[in-house]
Amino acid sequence: MSYIWKEWLELSRGKAFWLFFLLVVAASLSVLMSAKSLPAEHGLTIFLQMLFDMNAYIVPLLCLFFASFSVMQEKEQRTMVMIVVKSGPPWMFLWKKSAAIQLITMTVLVIWYFVLIIPAKFLFVFHLSYFLSFLLATMVLVFIFNQIGIWLGFACKTKIQLIGANLFAAFFFIYLYDFALLSVLPSVTYDNVHVFSFVYFLQPLHALRFYLETSLGMFSLDYLSRTMKKFFSFSPGVLVALNIAVWGMGALAASMLWSRKGEER
Amino acid sequence: MIEVAGLTVSYRNNKVLDDVHLVIQKGERCALVGRNGAGKSTLIHSLLNLLPAASGTVYIDGIDHRRHEWKKKVAYLPEKFQLYPQLTGEENVRFFASLHGAVDEERIEDVLHTVRLWEARHMKSKQYSKGMLQRLGLAIMLYYDADLLILDEPTSGLDPLGRADVLAILRSLPNKTVLLSSHHIDEVRQLCTHVAYLENGKITKYRVEDFELSTLMEGE
Numbered sequence: 489m490s491y492i493w494k495e496w497l498e499l500s501r502g503k504a505f506w507l508f509f510l511l512v513v514a515a516s517l518s519v520l521m522s523a524k525s526l527p528a529e530h531g532l533t534i535f536l537q538m539l540f541d542m543n544a545y546i547v548p549l550l551c552l553f554f555a556s557f558s559v560m561q562e563k564e565q566r567t568m569v570m571i572v573v574k575s576g577p578p579w580m581f582l583w584k585k586s587a588a589i590q591l592i593t594m595t596v597l598v599i600w601y602f603v604l605i606i607p608a609k610f611l612f613v614f615h616l617s618y619f620l621s622f623l624l625a626t627m628v629l630v631f632i633f634n635q636i637g638i639w640l641g642f643a644c645k646t647k648i649q650l651i652g653a654n655l656f657a658a659f660f661f662i663y664l665y666d667f668a669l670l671s672v673l674p675s676v677t678y679d680n681v682h683v684f685s686f687v688y689f690l691q692p693l694h695a696l697r698f699y700l701e702t703s704l705g706m707f708s709l710d711y712l713s714r715t716m717k718k719f720f721s722f723s724p725g726v727l728v729a730l731n732i733a734v735w736g737m738g739a740l741a742a743s744m745l746w747s748r749k750g751e752e753r
Numbered sequence: 754m755i756e757v758a759g760l761t762v763s764y765r766n767n768k769v770l771d772d773v774h775l776v777i778q779k780g781e782r783c784a785l786v787g788r789n790g791a792g793k794s795t796l797i798h799s800l801l802n803l804l805p806a807a808s809g810t811v812y813i814d815g816i817d818h819r820r821h822e823w824k825k826k827v828a829y830l831p832e833k834f835q836l837y838p839q840l841t842g843e844e845n846v847r848f849f850a851s852l853h854g855a856v857d858e859e860r861i862e863d864v865l866h867t868v869r870l871w872e873a874r875h876m877k878s879k880q881y882s883k884g885m886l887q888r889l890g891l892a893i894m895l896y897y898d899a900d901l902l903i904l905d906e907p908t909s910g911l912d913p914l915g916r917a918d919v920l921a922i923l924r925s926l927p928n929k930t931v932l933l934s935s936h937h938i939d940e941v942r943q944l945c946t947h948v949a950y951l952e953n954g955k956i957t958k959y960r961v962e963d964f965e966l967s968t969l970m971e972g973e
Contacts, residue, residue: 490851494837494844501839501877566834573801573829574897575852576821 495558495588504557508550509596515542516604524611531612533704536622540700543626544693548661551633552640552654555589559641560650578747582638586740590634594627601626621703625696628728628736632692635739642746665691678715685719692731699724754779754901754930755800760809762792762799769795771954773809777932777947779900783958784941785934787951793934794832796951797905800932801829813901825853828899830890832906832934838879842870842889845878849893864895868922884915891922902926904933908940920944 499505519542523535562568562585572578605619636657644650669688676684689695701707702724709720755777762770769792777783785793798804800811802818813823836845843861850856865871868888873881878889887907894902907923908916920940923931935941941948941961948964950957 490848494840494848497844498837498839565836565838566831567836569798569801569803569831570829570834570849570893571852572803573827574824574849576824 491584491588492591495585496592499558499592505554508554509600511546511550512543512597513600515546516600520604520608523608526612528612532608532615532618533706535608535612536618536704537700537706540622540625540697543629544697545662547626547629548633548693549654549658551593551630552637552657554593555634555637556641556644556650556654557647558589559585559638560644560647563641579744582642582740582743582747586635586638586743589638590631593630593634597626597630598623618704621700625700625703625728628732629692629696632731632735632739635736635743639739639743639746642743661691661693678718681715681718682721685722688719689722689727690731690734692735695724695727695731699728754781754814755932756810756812757800758810760796760799760811761807762795762804763807764795768954770799770806773954773956775949775956775958777930777949779930780928781947782929782931782945783933783947783949784945784961785932785949785951786936786938786941786964789936791951792954793951794905796956797829797903797932797934801827801903826899827901827903828894828897829903830894830905830907832909834886834890836878836886836889839877841875841877842881842885842892843874845889846892846896850896853897860896864892867895867925868892869918882915884911884918887911887915887919888922891919895922895926899929901930901932904931906934906936908935908937916940 516539519538520535523531523538526534559568562571568581571581575581601619601623605614608614637654640650640653640657644653669684672684689698698707698720702709709717712720755775757773757775760770760773760775761768773796785796787793795804799806800813800818802811811818814826816823837848840848843865846861846865847856850861862871865874868891870885870888870892873885878886881889891907894904902923904923908919911919916937920943923933923944931945933944941964945961948959948961950959950964
């Protein structure tokens with residue numbers, strides 16, 4: 489609990505966190521403004537989809553920077569060694585630090601989306617399950633990129649390295665992954681589409697978008713060609729869980745290895 | 754209190770510590786002295802199990818340093834620490850106190866009085882001067898009331914008054930085992946009972962009265 493309290497005081501008294509928050513607020517409001525002319529019946533699904541698409545560009549970058557710099561500061565201010573010497577092993581510090589960062593970012597965003605949904609409720613026909621699906625997809629996005637940011641914070645030795653690593657990570661997930669998939673697309677056939685599908689959905693933005701679109705009823709899995717049917721044969725929930733395991737837990741495991749190494753010289 | 758035997762630590766094929774043996778008895782105040790880059794911080798980090806050793810053993814109060822039971826007995830102040838800049842002095846102490854168990858508010862008040870930061874307790878630590886920050890670090894150490902205090906260059910970068918403040922606080926701690934690294938022979942003489950001189954990865958331990966400054970100058 490003291491970690492969460494300390495993290496909250498550190499963040500809430502700094503400007504960076506509120507700039508992060510302001511950016512999300514401004515972008516969300518602009519999405520709401522552009523969605524208000526949508527028909528009430530289907531407006532909510534389109535609004536939530538647009539909001540998620542906006543989040544897919546902003547949230548990963550913000551979470552990467554926010555989480556990684558929080559860890560880098562612990563290293564630079566020498567507070568990490570003071571904590572590790574006084575309390576348990578480095579992984580325990582990592583665990584508590586991750587929990588604090590995740591809890592604070594998620595809580596602030598959840599509160600904001602609950603505030604944002606109030607005007608949306610007056611504009612569109614409200615479906616709680618749609619809103620909860622959107623929240624879940626966004627929180628998974630936050631979790632994965634926070635965890636990757638924490639790993640980068642441990643792995644990098646200087647702030648300049650960290651900026652480069654964060655930009656590369658964001659570039660990798662937003663563009664590079666798709667470029668790589670595009671290059672193999674011509675050789676995808678009915679026989680190997682399952683493998684391609686697995687790799688395609690191992691990208692959290694793809695898997696979460698698929699999950700959200702199917703949850704909102706925007707993406708029908710009926711009337712597909714045989715190849716496309718095979719492409720979409722994985723359950724959206726399983727794909728989301730797979731991404732949490734591979735990227736979120738993978739980054740956590742990598743951070744545990746680096747958390748000790750990071751203190752060496 | 755500290756027993757180091759055959760400790761070897763390498764960094765990129767360069768042996769920073771080479772088969773180091775060092776014993777610091779309970780109640781001793783030992784200064785770790787050596788040139789820049791001699792391996793003083795490396796030795797401290799290895800003792801605290803922050804750096805993996807190639808070989809050797811370290812026992813703190815009879816406990817292997819790879820276990821965690823010794824942590825309650827040790828307070829450590831690293832070199833050039835900054836603490837949490839957005840937290841006040843009091844909040845910083847309270848957070849580090851919480852790592853030690855239930856927070857004792859009276860004790861926080863006591864230690865802040867001891868280091869003369871009670872009046873400045875509501876200031877954010879980013880507004881503290883270097884000397885005040887160093888005293889805040891000492892307040893955290895005092896709160897722990899640990900048997901063994903390990904300080905890495907506690908007076909580095911302080912003006913003469915700041916140094917005097919820190920030394921006065923350290924002198925006022927009876928019955929503590931202290932290991933501190935320092936470049937200032939005068940403060941070593943004021944504070945310490947022994948000197949561990951580190952050169953070329955090896956350690957030689959002296960009683961402070963037997964330690965000659967000329968030892969350091971021989972290689973100049």
